[in-house]
Amino acid sequence: MRLHSVRTYRSSEQLPREEQLAWKIAAVAYEPVPVDDEVASMIGNRIIDNAAVAAAALARRPVASARAQALAHPFRLGATVFGLPAEERVSPEWAAWANGVAVRELDFHDTFLAADYSHPADNIPPVLAVAQHCGLGGTELLRGIAAAYEVHVALVKGICLHEHKIDHIAHLGPAAAAGIGAALGLPPATIFQAVQQALHVTTTTRQSRKGEISSWKAFAPAFAGKMAVEAVDRAMRGEGAPSPAWEGEDGFIAWLLGGPGAAYRVPLPEPGEPRRAILETYTKEHSAEYQSQALIDLARRLGPRIGDPAKVTSIVIHTSHHTHNVIGTGAGDPQKMDPQASRETLDHSIMYIFAVALEDGGWHHERSYAPERARRPATVALWHKIRTVEDLEWTRRYHSHDPREKAFGGRVVVTLEDGRVIEDELAVADAHPLGRRPFARPDYVRKFRTLAEGIVAPAEQDRFLETVERLPGLQPGELAGLGFRVEPSLLGPPAARGLFDRDGA
Secondary structure, eight states, X not given: OEEEXXXXXXXXXXXXXXXXXXXXXXXXXXXXXXXXXXXXXXXHHHHHHXXXXXXHHTXXXXXXXXXXXXXXXXXXXXXXXXXXXXXXXXXXXXXXXHHHHHHHTTTOSOBEESXXXXXXXXXXXXXXXXXXXXXXXXXHHHHHHHHHHHHHHHHHHHOOOGGGTBOTHHHHHHHHHHHHHHHHTOOHHHHHHHHHHHHHHSOOBGGGGSSSOOTHHXXXXXXXXXXXXXXXXXXXXXXXXXXXXXXXXXXXXXXXXXXXXOEEEEEEOOTTOXXXXXXXXXXXXXXXXXXXXXXXXXXXXXXXXXXXXXXXXXXXXXEOHHHHHHTSGGGOOGGGGOTTOOHHHHTTOHHHHHHHXXXXXXXXXXXXXXXXXXXXXXXXXXXXXXXXXXOHHHHHHHTOSOTTTOOOOEEEEXXXXXXXXXXXXXXXXXXXXXXXXXXXXXXXXXXXXXXXXTTSOHHHHHHHHHHHHTGGGOOTTGGGGGSOBOOGGGGOSOOOOOTTOOTTO
């Protein structure tokens, strides 16, 4: 890896194109580095993971809304949509939109946390949609997804968006554009413009994950993927983009991040270096914000030692700055303690999550968020006894570059009515690559079959998994098999009518 310094330049300095971050990203995407077997296998795992969480979300209103919007844009070549027959194609940017929402709705797929945070599998829907639309095969798809992960992980390692209240899709848009360019084998000059365009139009505020969190949390990454597809199309037609996007005098760093005096260091692979960033990322065993994964496992472990949760007088979670301020009491969001809060808000409340996991001895993607579950008096009482505090050592470990000490959990101190104090800690989730039970292919398959049960027919599950097994050798036209269809009755209530619905549609 080579660290690239990125800072603001005055317009009069005329920063050469080859020195701009967008060009360096384009060069990484353009280079035809072979995808090794371990990376190809992990890409297959993440395709399975995406399909699993999409299956479980198919009937939810945001997913139905996005699917209805996509169906209003049929296309002769096009791409497939989760839940629909493979022959029913829509324009690729709208497939990226619909599938992106399905993948993101339950907050249950992969994650990478460093200087900022991300869900790199959000890159898969736009790259796959374009690959289907353009008749690519497994080799090209693997190259595109590997490149998208490489760029996304590099940006998350090098540039913190959260401290400036910029939503993390500002890293996703450029990564998806780079991945699409890599899959298509586009020249660096084209990818360069698409990456800059994607950054420019996917920079949004973090209010989407603050306060009263709405369904936009699921739509936001899908929006970034859709914009990436459109940015590539525009760049292929010879159109330019705001440049230099990161380094410009009135650009991203100068006005939206650290300011004209700030400098960032982004690690990108050397020429010829294998693209293995996906192996640094990790998926979720539980349908909740990633920083809660280890704490859910810890709650399961603590339950037998605590006994009756009603005997708890207080629970203090000592954790990192990020966990304390994003999903903990440090956020200052009263909504995080509100039994009437939305699912999206409860997903970002470690106080609620820890209380339910402690009472139930685990976590379920639907039952744990049910309104009647959130309003249970005993749960509300326990929930309001929980608070978080920042521990500088956990913050240091959260930001460590050493994977052996990098941590996303915390130390929990439970005080009982009889005065006893029970303490325990857990650094990483059981399913983390360095955890007690690291996820491997059988775990991804089990997650898919569990979440798809009663939704995707067993024969269709088998067909999908068999297609993933052949991923590196899939021929043009076979990529449509990387989705699944369900009976129309399982798609949930029809979406409410919108702008794209016309009489007779």
